[in-house]
Amino acid sequence: MSESPYSIMKLDADYFKVFGLSRSFALDTTTLERDFHRLSRLLHPDRFARASVREQEWSLAATARLNDAYRTLRDPIQRTEYLLKLEGLQIGEEHAGRGKAADRQPPPDLLEEVFELNMQLEEMRMNQKMGESDPSLQADLTAARSRFESLLAAVDSDLAARGAEWDSGDTATREKSANVMAALLDRRRYLRNLVRGVNEVLAV
Amino acid sequence: MSEERASDRIVGIDLGTTNSLVAYMEGSQPVVIPGVDGSNLVPSIVALDPVDLAAEHPRTTVTVGNSARRALIETPDRVVYSVKRLMGRGLEDVQEELKLFPFRLANDIEPGEVLRIHLGDKTFTPSEISAYILRQLKRNAERYFGAPVTKAVITVPAYFNDAQRQATRDAGRMAGLDVLRLVNEPTAAALAYGLDRANEGTIAVYDLGGGTFDISILKLNDGIFEVIATNGDTHLGGDDIDNLLLAVALDEILNDHGIDLRPHADAIQALRKAVIEAKITLSSESVAKLDIELPGGLRYQREVPRDVYDQLIQPILTRTAGPCKQALADAGVTPAQIEEVVLVGGSTRIPAVRALVDQLFELAARGKKPHTELNPDEVVALGAAVQASILAGSSTTEELLLLDVTPLSLGIEALGGVVAKIIQRNSTIPASATEHFTTGVDGQTNVAIHVLQGERELAADCRSLARFDLKGIPPMTAGLPRIEVKFLIDANGILQVTAREQRSGTESQIEVKPTYGLTDEQVESMILDSFDHAESDFEARQVIEARLEADTILAAVEKAPASPAWQQISDHEKSVIETARKQLIAIQVSGDLQAIRAATTALDHATRNFAEKMMEAAVSGAMRGKTMQAASDELTPATEIEAPHPFAPAEFK
Numbered sequence: 001m002s003e004s005p006y007s008i009m010k011l012d013a014d015y016f017k018v019f020g021l022s023r024s025f026a027l028d029t030t031t032l033e034r035d036f037h038r039l040s041r042l043l044h045p046d047r048f049a050r051a052s053v054r055e056q057e058w059s060l061a062a063t064a065r066l067n068d069a070y071r072t073l074r075d076p077i078q079r080t081e082y083l084l085k086l087e088g089l090q091i092g093e094e095h096a097g098r099g100k101a102a103d104r105q106p107p108p109d110l111l112e113e114v115f116e117l118n119m120q121l122e123e124m125r126m127n128q129k130m131g132e133s134d135p136s137l138q139a140d141l142t143a144a145r146s147r148f149e150s151l152l153a154a155v156d157s158d159l160a161a162r163g164a165e166w167d168s169g170d171t172a173t174r175e176k177s178a179n180v181m182a183a184l185l186d187r188r189r190y191l192r193n194l195v196r197g198v199n200e201v202l203a204v
Numbered sequence: 205m206s207e208e209r210a211s212d213r214i215v216g217i218d219l220g221t222t223n224s225l226v227a228y229m230e231g232s233q234p235v236v237i238p239g240v241d242g243s244n245l246v247p248s249i250v251a252l253d254p255v256d257l258a259a260e261h262p263r264t265t266v267t268v269g270n271s272a273r274r275a276l277i278e279t280p281d282r283v284v285y286s287v288k289r290l291m292g293r294g295l296e297d298v299q300e301e302l303k304l305f306p307f308r309l310a311n312d313i314e315p316g317e318v319l320r321i322h323l324g325d326k327t328f329t330p331s332e333i334s335a336y337i338l339r340q341l342k343r344n345a346e347r348y349f350g351a352p353v354t355k356a357v358i359t360v361p362a363y364f365n366d367a368q369r370q371a372t373r374d375a376g377r378m379a380g381l382d383v384l385r386l387v388n389e390p391t392a393a394a395l396a397y398g399l400d401r402a403n404e405g406t407i408a409v410y411d412l413g414g415g416t417f418d419i420s421i422l423k424l425n426d427g428i429f430e431v432i433a434t435n436g437d438t439h440l441g442g443d444d445i446d447n448l449l450l451a452v453a454l455d456e457i458l459n460d461h462g463i464d465l466r467p468h469a470d471a472i473q474a475l476r477k478a479v480i481e482a483k484i485t486l487s488s489e490s491v492a493k494l495d496i497e498l499p500g501g502l503r504y505q506r507e508v509p510r511d512v513y514d515q516l517i518q519p520i521l522t523r524t525a526g527p528c529k530q531a532l533a534d535a536g537v538t539p540a541q542i543e544e545v546v547l548v549g550g551s552t553r554i555p556a557v558r559a560l561v562d563q564l565f566e567l568a569a570r571g572k573k574p575h576t577e578l579n580p581d582e583v584v585a586l587g588a589a590v591q592a593s594i595l596a597g598s599s600t601t602e603e604l605l606l607l608d609v610t611p612l613s614l615g616i617e618a619l620g621g622v623v624a625k626i627i628q629r630n631s632t633i634p635a636s637a638t639e640h641f642t643t644g645v646d647g648q649t650n651v652a653i654h655v656l657q658g659e660r661e662l663a664a665d666c667r668s669l670a671r672f673d674l675k676g677i678p679p680m681t682a683g684l685p686r687i688e689v690k691f692l693i694d695a696n697g698i699l700q701v702t703a704r705e706q707r708s709g710t711e712s713q714i715e716v717k718p719t720y721g722l723t724d725e726q727v728e729s730m731i732l733d734s735f736d737h738a739e740s741d742f743e744a745r746q747v748i749e750a751r752l753e754a755d756t757i758l759a760a761v762e763k764a765p766a767s768p769a770w771q772q773i774s775d776h777e778k779s780v781i782e783t784a785r786k787q788l789i790a791i792q793v794s795g796d797l798q799a800i801r802a803a804t805t806a807l808d809h810a811t812r813n814f815a816e817k818m819m820e821a822a823v824s825g826a827m828r829g830k831t832m833q834a835a836s837d838e839l840t841p842a843t844e845i846e847a848p849h850p851f852a853p854a855e856f857k
Contacts, residue, residue, distance in 0.1 A: 037428050041605055045634065045695045049384055049595035050212070064634035064692055071631055 014086060015069035023083055025163025029074050036070045077188070080159060080181060087174075089182045107187050110151075114194070117144050124201050138202070145198045148191055155188045214355040214384060214596050215345050216392075216588025219334060219372065221288040221441060222414030222550065224248050225585035226341040226356075228348075232600040234396065234589035236582050237348045239340070240753070241270055245581060246344070250336045251275035251283040252323035264326065268340040277477075280306065280469040282324045286443055289415050290319050290330040291375075292368030292721070301439070304447045306469060318371075318722055331371045331722065332730050335378035339732055342379055347749060356381045357592040359584050361416040362388035363436030363611045365657050366669050366699050367721055373696065374727045384595050386696040389413070390420035391608050392587030393548040394429055396578055398604075405543040406432070408531075410561050410574070411584075412524060413549035415441040419528045421535040421542070427603035433534035433630045434611045435527035442483075442551040444520050449479035452516070453494065457504050465498075486513050487553045514556045521560050528564050534630050539566045545574040550581050607632050610693050617654035617663040626691060629659065636692040647679040651687060655699070674703050750800040754792045757807055761785055769817035777813060784810040 016023050019035050041047070043066055048059040072078045081091050106114040120141055127134055159181060166177040216227045216234070223245040227236045236244040251272035253265045267275065275283040289301050295313050302309070308322040320327040338358075345353045358381075360372050369386055376383035390409035404424055411418040418436035422429055453475055458464050465471045475496060482492035486508065494506040532539060545565050551557060562568050578586065593601045609630045615623035616639065626637040641651050651674045658666030677685050689703045722730075761781065764770050770778075784807040791803045 037425065037430075040428070040607060044605060044607075046385070046591075046594055046605060047597075050597060060634050060692070060694055061636075063695075064636040067632040067635050068637075071635070 013065075015072050015082060018066060018069040019073065023086065024167045025076075025080060025083060025160075026167055027073060027079065032070065032074055036066070036074075039066050076156075076160070077185075080163065081185060084178055084182055084185070087178050089178055091182060091185060105190070107190060113144075113147075117141075117148075117194070117198070120144065121197065121201055128201075141198055141202060145195060145202070148195050148198070152188065152191045152195065155184055155191065159184050159188070212355075212596055213349065213351070213353060214357060214592035215341075215353055216585055216590070216592045217338065217341055217356050217358045218389070218392075218585035218588055219288065219337065219358055219360075219375070220248055220413060220584075221286050221416060221443065222248060223581060224337050224341055225582060226345050227582075227585040227589035228345065229589045229593040229598065229600070234586040234593075236585055237345050239269060239344045240347070240749075243270060246270070246337065246340055247273060247285070248288065248337050249273060249276065249283060249285045250287070250323075250333050251279070252326065254279075254282075266323075266336050268336050276473045277470050279324075280473055281308065281322075284321055284323060284333055286415055287321070287330050287333040289439065289443075290321070291334065292330075292365065292371035293319065295319065304443075306472070318726075329722065329730065331375040331727075332378060332732075334372065334375035335730070335732055338375055338379035338381060342381060343749075346746075350746070354380065354382055355384055355592075357385045357387055357588045357595065358383055359389045359392050359588050360386050360697075361411075361413075361436060361438055362390050362418040362420055362431075362434040362608075363416070363438050364697070365438075365612055365667055366697070367667075368438065369696060369698050370721050373698070374722055374730075377727055378730045378732055380732065385591060386698070387588055387591045387606070388418070388420065388431070388434070388608055388611075388697075389416075389584045390418045390434070390546075390548060391422070391429065391431055391606060392585075392591060393546055393578075393583045394420070394422050394424075394587065395590040395604065395606065396583045396587035397546050397575060398424055398429060406535075406537060406541055407544040407546060408528075408542045408565060409546045409548055410524070410528070410552065411436075411548035412551040412557060413441050414551070415439065415443045417441060417524050417527065419524070419531045421531050421537065428605050428607060430607040430632075431609045431630075432537075433531045434609055435531040435534070436611065437523060437527060440520070440523055441549070445483060445517050445551070445554075446476060446480055448516065448520065449483060450476050453479055453496075453504065453506070456506065457498065461498060461502050461504070463498055463500075463502070471499075482508055483513075483554075486510055487555060510555075517554075517556060521554075521557055524557075524560065525564060539564065540570065544572075546583075547574045547576050548580055548583050552576070552580050608695075608697070609633060610635060610697055612657045612667075613659055614669075614691060614693065614699065615656045615658075615663075615666065617656060621663045622661060623656055623658075623663050623666055627693060631693075633693050633697060634695055636690060638688060638690050641674070641687045641689060642683050643677065643680070643685050644682055646682045648682065649677045649679055650675050651677065653689065653701075655691070655701070669699065672701055677705055680707065747795055747797050747800070750797055750804065751792055754788055754800055754804050757804060757811075758785065758788060758792075761807065761811060764811070764814060767818055769814060772817045773814050777810070781807070781810045781814070 014023075019032060019039075021027070040063070043059055043062045045056065045059045045063060048056050051059070072082050085091055120137060124134075124137055124141060127137070162177045162181045162184065166174050166181070169177060213228075215237070216229075218225045218227075225236050225244060225246065227234050229235075238244050239246055246269040249269065249272040251267045253267055266272075272283060276285070284307065286305055287307075289305065290298060290307065294316050295309070296315055298307075298309075298319070301307065310320040310322060310327045313319060318329050318331075320329055321333065338356075342353055342356075356376060358372060358376055360369055364372070372386060373383050390411045393409050393411060394407065404426070407422050407424060409418070409420045409422065411420075416436065416438050417440040418434065420434040421432045423432055424430075450472070454465055454472075465475065478494055478496050482494055485492040490510045492508045492513075494504065494508065496504045498504055532542075542565050545561060545567060547558070547561065552561075558574065561574055565574075567574060590601060590604070591606065594604055594606070610627065610633050611629060613625045613629040614627040614637070615625045618624040626639060627635050641653065643651060653672045653674065654663065655669045655672060656663055656666035657669045660666050674687060674689070677687065684707055685705055686707045687703055687705050689701060692700045692702070694700060764781075784803070788800075788803040788807050791799050794800070
């Protein structure tokens with residue numbers, strides 16, 4: 001190993017640069033893991049236990065940066081959020097608290113379905129409180145859950161497609177697909193909270 | 205071993221709830237360093253010695269380990285065990301513990317303050333008690349090496365929170381140890397196992413100790429031990445089984461005989477000892493017998509069959525299933541994807557525990573068995589020694605690297621008492637997060653941040669880690685300051701917080717003051733007898749210990765002629781022993797460390813053949829239907845030492 005640990009890690013580099021990558025939504029996670037292990041061997045505080053205090057502090061900061069970068073990039077959703085933020089877009093929970101966030105409002109095309117689901121959830125909670133069981137309601141909720149799960153999967157594949165579009169597109173294309181992805185992320189968060197809510201009720 | 209190497213020496217310490225151990229990497233193998241009594245395990249029991257008022261400068265001395273055991277029954281108000289349960293905890297956290305353990309807390313502790321425990325008329329923090337245990341281990345290692353030991357790796361339960369970790373590190377410092385790393389116990393165990401096997405694939409470590417439970421899922425890849433997920437319960441272990449059995453026995457005694465033993469600390473300790481023995485018996489036998497003398501000539505006699513016992517403890521064991529399932533889910537693996545399961549901790553000797561693990565990880569169904577090759581009491585310390593060797597940069601471990609995770613999410617309290625998570629659980633450490641804060645009032649110079657650890661949504665349901673006060677913000681219009689706060693969890697799993705104000709342009713110094721645990725000054729004032737550091741004092745102590753060692757062997761040799769084995773050795777041997785004995789007596793009074801050690805070793809060598817003969821006699825005694833223990837008791841009454849020398853001498857230079 002001839003790499004000097006000091007030259008390979010700039011503490012203010014973005015997460016892609018930490019791995020020597022350019023910004024892109026598509027990423028080979030097997031290579032990422034291999035590089036993560038290689039860099040860990042060079043940077044980890046365990047390798048600096050006998051070094052000066054200054055070097056130890058540097059190793060700690062560099063390894064934290066490496067770990068933060070790996071954690072973010074290996075997960076496709078976190079990677080997408082991070083890259084969109086780098087591109088200057090406001091993402092989800094960032095603007096929570098400043099008025100009603102986009103991911104708290106049902107997407108217009110799902111309005112009716114969500115209304116129906118909320119009624120069923122309410123009824124189910126009442127039943128549970130009274131100690132009653134309604135097998136047909138249970139079946140309806142289970143069906144609704146799979147329906148929303150499949151919508152979630154559709155969002156994920158849309159995100160991947162738009163990401164590929166961004167990766168190979170020109171500036172105008174990039175701007176357009178980035179905005180679509182930001183909206184898709186809001187939709188995704190909404191659906192995920194919905195599924196979580198159904199799961200909680202069904203788990204009782 | 206050169207002097208320079210000696211100062212680099214790092215030991216690995218398992219500071220356990222029930223037992224503590226110190227280990228060291230000898231060549232390419234980790235080994236446990238035994239104590240003066242020859243035992244690898246130092247029971248985590250600390251007793252305050254009676255103060256010698258006649259002494260010129262009466263001072264606090266304590267007894268640690270096996271020797272402190274007697275005090276449990278003789279002076280229960282001056283002894284403490286299982287103190288690990290109190291580490292890093294506040295009064296509000298320990299109410300359940302107080303019902304089950306005879307901890308006598310000081311009665312003026314404020315909520316949020318570090319606990320203090322009464323031993324006799326003095327009080328000690330849990331870190332101080334742990335420091336006494338650590339100092340004993342340090343001494344055992346120094347005795348073994350014949351040189352000072354100042355650097356250590358100490359293990360903690362993976363599920364320990366920030367405060368519990370800090371308390372452990374403070375204890376190390378009080379004991380005069382530079383704690384180079386805190387390592388999670390299950391991860392250490394994986395290191396001990398992974399050392400000499402082809403390591404690829406996903407493994408689980410199930411660690412059920414005396415007071416804590418951990419489950420960790422790791423991915424092994426070409427020397428990298430990467431923890432994927434961890435979970436656990438820092439208040440679940442063999443102690444809980446002991447308490448349950450004790451409660452059952454106390455109830456039965458009350459019902460059968462109308463005697464309430466609960467107010468009698470000494471009787472409770474005796475009963476506890478008996479139920480622990482029964483528990484251990486039930487790991488290998490199908491029935492255990494309890495037979496205890498009660499006041500008034502009555503007896504409590506009870507047979508506990510294995511199936512009754514299994515049923516009784518099932519609710520305790522089942523509590524380990526939830527964390528296992530959560531860890532698997534967090535790791536994104538199914539039980540069938542776990543290639544190997546490693547069992548750690550004394551409680552994994554219980555057959556019902558093994559059955560549960562088998563079922564949770566579908567082992568028998570896949571033709572697999574859990575790994576139990578390494579002694580479950582020692583494996584964590586052995587792994588700590590491996591990690592110590594990694595930190596020392598030793599060539600035998602240069603390919604190994606441990607990547608651990610933080611067990612609990614870190615969050616800050618936001619508006620409305622909800623928790624905003626900033627670092628998720630199971631994030632590889634070191635890990636960091638940056639947040640921005642501002643002021644709400646014109647000219648405000650302080651901002652308070654409430655940091656929490658835990659998985660729940662509401663701040664009230666999480667463990668409050670600290671309230672940090674950011675001080676020295678330049679006065680500005682409300683909302684204008686932009687204070688960047690960096691949260692960093694280091695490789696020990698301990699949080700560091702730094703802050704700076706960005707808007708004012710001046711790099712203003714923001715003071716970050718945590719409001720929990722011990723301050724540096726407090727830790728400083730609790731550092732145990734400073735002579736642990738000084739080289740000259742170290743020499744003096746070595747001489748005292750060498751003399752004690754000489755006393756031990758001389759006492760054993762004195763009793764030798766009474767042993768039947770004495771008749772089996774030649775007159776020549778007898779005279780060699782006699783010469784060596786006189787030599788040692790003469791030299792012992794000198795202050796010459798090397799000479800005392802040499803004479804001790806000489807006497808040990810001279811008596812080696814005799815010691816073997818005596819051991820043979822003990823074994824044949826056992827074959828005539830006596831136990832080995834009984835046989836050796838008969839041979840050497842009033843002492844537990846079977847051979848003249850309790851423990852092979854270390855290499856002294």
